[in-house]
Amino acid sequence: MFRFHPRGGASALMLGAALSTINCWAKAQTALPSVTVEAPQPAARAKRVAAGPHARTASVRRPPKPRAAPAVAAAGGAKPGETAGAARDGLNRAPAGQTQTTIDRSQFDNRPSFSVADVLRDSPGISIKQGNGPRDFGISIRGSNARNGFGIRNLVIFDDGFPVTQPDGLSRSDLIDPHAYGAIDVVRGPSSALYGNYATGGALNFRTRPGGTIDGVEYGVDGGSFGYLNNYLAAGKKVGNFEGSLFASDARGDGYIGNSWFNTQTVNFLGTLQATPDDRFTFKLINNDLTARLPIRSSLNQFYQNPFQQGCATGATAAPGCGTVSLFNNGFNGTKSTETAVQAGLGRDDRRTIVGGRWEHDFDNTTTWRNQFVFDDRNINQPTGSTSALGDYPSYNFMSDLTKRGELLGMDSTTMVGGWYNTLTTTGTTWNVSPAGNATLGLPQSSLYQSTTNYGVRAREEIKLIPTVTAIAGIGWETTTLNGVNTALSYPVINNPAIVGATVTKAAPVFTNTAPEFALIYKPDNEWQLRARVATGYGTPQVSNLFVLPSGLSGNNTSLKTQTNLGYDLGADWSPNKSVKVSATAFYEFFNNELVSQATPVAGVTYTFNAPRSEHRGVELAAQWAFYQGWQFTAAYTYLDEVYTDYTESISGFTFNRVGNKIPGISPNELTTRLGYDQMSGPFQGLGGFVEVQWKDGFYMDNANLLRAPGYELVNLNVHYTTGLISDYFKSLNLYLEVRNVFDRTYIASANNIANSVTAAGVQNPASILANTTGSIYAGSPRAFVAGMKIAFK
Numbered sequence: 001m002f003r004f005h006p007r008g009g010a011s012a013l014m015l016g017a018a019l020s021t022i023n024c025w026a027k028a029q030t031a032l033p034s035v036t037v038e039a040p041q042p043a044a045r046a047k048r049v050a051a052g053p054h055a056r057t058a059s060v061r062r063p064p065k066p067r068a069a070p071a072v073a074a075a076g077g078a079k080p081g082e083t084a085g086a087a088r089d090g091l092n093r094a095p096a097g098q099t100q101t102t103i104d105r106s107q108f109d110n111r112p113s114f115s116v117a118d119v120l121r122d123s124p125g126i127s128i129k130q131g132n133g134p135r136d137f138g139i140s141i142r143g144s145n146a147r148n149g150f151g152i153r154n155l156v157i158f159d160d161g162f163p164v165t166q167p168d169g170l171s172r173s174d175l176i177d178p179h180a181y182g183a184i185d186v187v188r189g190p191s192s193a194l195y196g197n198y199a200t201g202g203a204l205n206f207r208t209r210p211g212g213t214i215d216g217v218e219y220g221v222d223g224g225s226f227g228y229l230n231n232y233l234a235a236g237k238k239v240g241n242f243e244g245s246l247f248a249s250d251a252r253g254d255g256y257i258g259n260s261w262f263n264t265q266t267v268n269f270l271g272t273l274q275a276t277p278d279d280r281f282t283f284k285l286i287n288n289d290l291t292a293r294l295p296i297r298s299s300l301n302q303f304y305q306n307p308f309q310q311g312c313a314t315g316a317t318a319a320p321g322c323g324t325v326s327l328f329n330n331g332f333n334g335t336k337s338t339e340t341a342v343q344a345g346l347g348r349d350d351r352r353t354i355v356g357g358r359w360e361h362d363f364d365n366t367t368t369w370r371n372q373f374v375f376d377d378r379n380i381n382q383p384t385g386s387t388s389a390l391g392d393y394p395s396y397n398f399m400s401d402l403t404k405r406g407e408l409l410g411m412d413s414t415t416m417v418g419g420w421y422n423t424l425t426t427t428g429t430t431w432n433v434s435p436a437g438n439a440t441l442g443l444p445q446s447s448l449y450q451s452t453t454n455y456g457v458r459a460r461e462e463i464k465l466i467p468t469v470t471a472i473a474g475i476g477w478e479t480t481t482l483n484g485v486n487t488a489l490s491y492p493v494i495n496n497p498a499i500v501g502a503t504v505t506k507a508a509p510v511f512t513n514t515a516p517e518f519a520l521i522y523k524p525d526n527e528w529q530l531r532a533r534v535a536t537g538y539g540t541p542q543v544s545n546l547f548v549l550p551s552g553l554s555g556n557n558t559s560l561k562t563q564t565n566l567g568y569d570l571g572a573d574w575s576p577n578k579s580v581k582v583s584a585t586a587f588y589e590f591f592n593n594e595l596v597s598q599a600t601p602v603a604g605v606t607y608t609f610n611a612p613r614s615e616h617r618g619v620e621l622a623a624q625w626a627f628y629q630g631w632q633f634t635a636a637y638t639y640l641d642e643v644y645t646d647y648t649e650s651i652s653g654f655t656f657n658r659v660g661n662k663i664p665g666i667s668p669n670e671l672t673t674r675l676g677y678d679q680m681s682g683p684f685q686g687l688g689g690f691v692e693v694q695w696k697d698g699f700y701m702d703n704a705n706l707l708r709a710p711g712y713e714l715v716n717l718n719v720h721y722t723t724g725l726i727s728d729y730f731k732s733l734n735l736y737l738e739v740r741n742v743f744d745r746t747y748i749a750s751a752n753n754i755a756n757s758v759t760a761a762g763v764q765n766p767a768s769i770l771a772n773t774t775g776s777i778y779a780g781s782p783r784a785f786v787a788g789m790k791i792a793f794k
Contacts, residue, residue, distance in 0.1 A: 210245060
């Protein structure tokens with residue numbers, strides 16, 4: 001099932017990576033010193049001489065612009081003179097009145113950026129945890145997805161405005177290589193009025209680099225500790241009425257935990273054609289192939305004993321702290337064998353393909369009609385524990401909307417109305433994994449037919465009441481239809497696969513939701529912007545949630561309801577000059593029937609339940625201060641206080657009141673700070689570096705708040721260098737070297753929620769017992785060295 005691909009040519013490429021001592025915090029610079037590259041071949045030189053004195057002999061790269069500061073403020077509405085098409089595009093980037101941060105490429109172009117974890121921590125409100133794979137990270141906005149066991153839920157993700165969240169609400173970050181992107185927009189708070197189902201936490205929009213800004217070809221390579229190697233290529237051009245960009249990467253590594261090597265390839269293409277003065281066509285293609293081995297999540301005690309799961313070749317000779325799974329010897333019933341992840345061959349072999357098209361038509365200078373279609377196919381083969389999930393999940397997403405710029409009652413106005421339809425229908429099968437090695441499949445354990453369909457309409461109005469005050473009102477209405485048939489298979493006769501029992505559970509719930517929002521922006525001058533917002537969000541369960549019991553086995557969990565939240569935001573943004581930007585937001589959100597997930601005894605399987613009422617409140621701070629020439633300090637801080645206000649949990653027939661308990665998985669404090677310096681002039685111009693500190697506070701792992709995962713502080717160091725090149729062929733060279741986790745801290749990168757348990761007398765087991773509950777923890781990376789280089793061609 002899994003084939004390891006040798007890293008052909010890795011030696012030469014690693015030599016290039018080793019040369020990378022320093023990269024381009026380039027956009028933090030003004031003029032850069034030029035480095036002369038050897039002149040072109042004599043024949044080429046002779047041609048230029050023959051062409052006469054006006055022939056071009058060499059070109060110098062235009063000096064990079066100063067490093068762009070991230071937009072840490074909410075948008076202030078449509079800009080004067082902005083077209084309706086640009087205003088519509090802005091709704092995916094920075095919708096007016098919303099708490100929003102844009103992470104510009106200049107913030108991560110000077111470092112080895114392997115995954116979203118390397119870039120999104122620059123935004124407040126964001127929390128990251130390791131998922132089931134090298135680039136599969138759980139992304140949480142305001143704690144929205146922190147309880148989920150894998151993938152991303154409770155927020156909607158776009159890539160250049162094309163949705164990459166499937167109709168069942170699941171997103172995965174495997175297909176995201178940050179090298180491809182020019183900016184990332186983080187939209188925070190309930191957002192279903194604009195983005196529909198699942199946007200209870202907000203939205204992310206990843207924007208690839210426009211072809212015109214690449215204007216040629218760039219090749220880069222990152223390499224370093226634990227066999228990591230990433231070769232990537234970006235090509236782009238703007239020719240006449242067409243602009244296109246293509247990104248491709250090949251990343252692989254041995255992993256720092258036992259049984260975690262990976263090999264993944266990504267292609268991302270964006271092309272836009274201005275067919276007529278009034279018609280624009282955009283084409284989008286993303287493809288990601290992933291082959292990876294996967295370790296078993298540990299208990300807290302196993303993490304303390306053996307965080308990186310070394311010495312885990314076989315279950316019989318496993319070192320203390322190794323995770324194991326129990327597998328049926330015959331692949332379907334009877335006696336079992338205990339095996340490690342290496343021995344069983346656990347992992348993932350997945351493919352994700354997204355194809356999208358968009359047509360925009362301008363009726364006039366103030367009115368744009370946008371139509372968009374996306375085909376999204378997720379094909380999985382995931383032996384992640386004692387069972388393996390196989391299936392193909394194709395989905396279709398169509399949306400259409402009309403945006404109008406103009407006046408309403410004499411006031412500047414932007415109006416958007418639209419509708420959408422999306423659907424996913426498939427049958428997936430869960431198989432028993434047998435102890436034959438290499439994730440050999442036994443007999444099927446269950447099959448699930450599932451269908452998810454969403455359709456709805458939305459409307460939004462932005463109006464400038466007076467020059468300093470903008471009001472925003474929006475509403476969305478949506479119907480979601482789930483249809484599931486789960487067939488749980490049993491084999492009652494030992495060693496006789498011919499006798500099969502089947503238990504069929506069906507569910508076909510229909511959910512109808514409405515989400516209004518209202519916001520005010522007050523901008524008294526160029527320094528200050530004040531904002532207030534009240535908005536709602538909703539998220540329906542996945543079909544697969546309806547058929548998993550707390551034990552991890554198939555069963556009836558079909559009473560799940562839609563989760564909804566009502567949120568209030570108050571914020572202020574202050575920018576007294578170009579050197580200082582500060583943004584602060586306080587929020588308070590009230591959840592009903594919050595969908596909370598926790599790990600089960602079956603590895604890789606989570607159980608989902610509704611907590612009737614809960615409250616999420618917190619503070620988000622972002623700051624940037626260029627306090628002296630070449631020096632810059634940035635900080636992103638999030639405080640979260642999230643509690644159950646109505647929830648009684650039933651365990652083995654005994655009930656426990658969780659009111660006032662912290663929701664598990666939520667770190668109350670997270671902080672990322674960076675202090676950097678870049679030489680602005682002189683012989684060392686283009687040389688720079690930074691020190692970065694990440695702090696994540698400890699958090700509870702269970703509903704009873706008995707077991708706590710420890711927090712951590714990490715320090716990263718970076719040096720980088722960038723220079724323009726004088727050549728007919730080369731434009732620039734970027735080099736960088738980074739040391740991550742400088743002090744080699746052993747820390748928890750991911751801890752899934754665990755279930756509480758009770759004694760026969762109905763007494764909850766203490767933390768000392770819960771600390772042995774497996775299926776929860778992945779350790780973070782020990783100290784790692786990563787170097788990289790990037791060269792731009794004309």
